[in-house]
Amino acid sequence: xxxxxxxxxxxxxxxGHGTQNDFVIVPDPDGALEIGPAAVAALCDRRAGIGGxxxxxxxxxxxxxxxxxxxxRAEWFMDYRNSDGSIAEMCGxxxxxxxxxxxxxxxxxxxxxxxxxxxxxxxAKVAEDATDxxxxxxTIDMGKARLPGPDGIEVAVGERRWPALNVNMxxxxxxxxxxxxxxxxxxFRAPLTSPEGAYPEGxxxxxxxxxGPRHVAMxxxxxxxxxxxxxxxGACAVxxxxxxxxxxxxxxxxxAVAYTVDVLGGRLVITEHPDGxxxxxxxxxxxxxxxxxxxxxxxxxx
Ligand SMILES: N[C@@H](CCC[C@H](N)C(=O)O)C(=O)O
Numbered sequence: 001x002x003x004x005x006x007x008x009x010x011x012x013x014x015x016g017h018g019t020q021n022d023f024v025i026v027p028d029p030d031g032a033l034e035i036g037p038a039a040v041a042a043l044c045d046r047r048a049g050i051g052g053x054x055x056x057x058x059x060x061x062x063x064x065x066x067x068x069x070x071x072x073r074a075e076w077f078m079d080y081r082n083s084d085g086s087i088a089e090m091c092g093x094x095x096x097x098x099x100x101x102x103x104x105x106x107x108x109x110x111x112x113x114x115x116x117x118x119x120x121x122x123x124a125k126v127a128e129d130a131t132d133x134x135x136x137x138x139t140i141d142m143g144k145a146r147l148p149g150p151d152g153i154e155v156a157v158g159e160r161r162w163p164a165l166n167v168n169m170x171x172x173x174x175x176x177x178x179x180x181x182x183x184x185x186x187x188f189r190a191p192l193t194s195p196e197g198a199y200p201e202g203x204x205x206x207x208x209x210x211x212g213p214r215h216v217a218m219x220x221x222x223x224x225x226x227x228x229x230x231x232x233x234g235a236c237a238v239x240x241x242x243x244x245x246x247x248x249x250x251x252x253x254x255x256a257v258a259y260t261v262d263v264l265g266g267r268l269v270i271t272e273h274p275d276g277x278x279x280x281x282x283x284x285x286x287x288x289x290x291x292x293x294x295x296x297x298x299x300x301x302x
Contacts, residue, residue, distance in 0.1 A: 092232020
């Protein structure tokens with residue numbers, strides 16, 4: 001390839017992030033692409049691919065069998081995959097980035113938009129950009145958290161063990177309050193959770209410390225992606241756990257409560273309402289667009 005023959009062909013892709021949880025975005029409006037687990041892993045590879053914690057395929061709900069039943073409520077379906085190619089039900093940061101992409105690509109208007117996910121239809125609110133060009137924040141109505149138990153869940157790293165709360169935000173989380181975020185260790189491997197079988201589908205594990213009143217910080221090991229610099233569903237699970245620990249459950253107090261959750265890649269604000277709805281607000285940025293080299297894609301596609 002020479003500079004005078006920069007590619008006009010090849011599959012278009014975009015790159016985006018939300019609090020540094022980063023994604024390869026592949027527009028596939030008519031559901032024409034077959035992107036299997038190996039192709040997702042190749043695209044998300046940080047050295048031999050584009051690089052990302054996950055992949056967002058942008059497809060019309062009506063064009064994907066996984067979402068066709070939601071097509072009367074949402075035009076677009078976020079087909080999310082972890083960087084190892086596995087499928088997850090939901091991705092909070094991914095949904096903010098997905099909403100930002102739809103608006104920037106002219107596929108949706110700023111304001112409220114319904115998006116289909118494997119965890120149902122969720123609503124995103126995309127704020128107007130600031131006058132200096134800073135992209136407006138995105139708020140997602142994440143629906144209600146579920147706390148399915150059982151009691152007695154523990155997370156272990158090396159010799160240390162902590163009690164953990166099982167919080168489901170569409171996907172599973174084990175939230176452990178720890179003395180120091182360093183105690184999570186290098187997180188090169190998934191932390192152990194017990195009792196065995198508590199999470200038959202695997203789990204995202206959050207380690208949490210207090211930073212101040214209604215203000216916590218976390219690290220996360222994500223199922224299918226390893227340690228990431230942020231996890232939106234994880235931040236919601238952490239806020240829900242902290243709210244209960246602090247006796248501030250809005251269903252009991254009758255008042256909405258907002259927690260600030262610091263992640264390695266920035267800050268999210270999580271609000272829980274008396275009706276149980278959890279809202280997440282944070283940034284979402286589209287960083288780049290490009291085209292895959294046709295020969296590379298031919299070798300990895302499928
Ligand atoms: N980073 C995401 C969560 C992605 C899915 C997760 N790894 C899982 O397997 O459940 C987020 O921002 O929520």
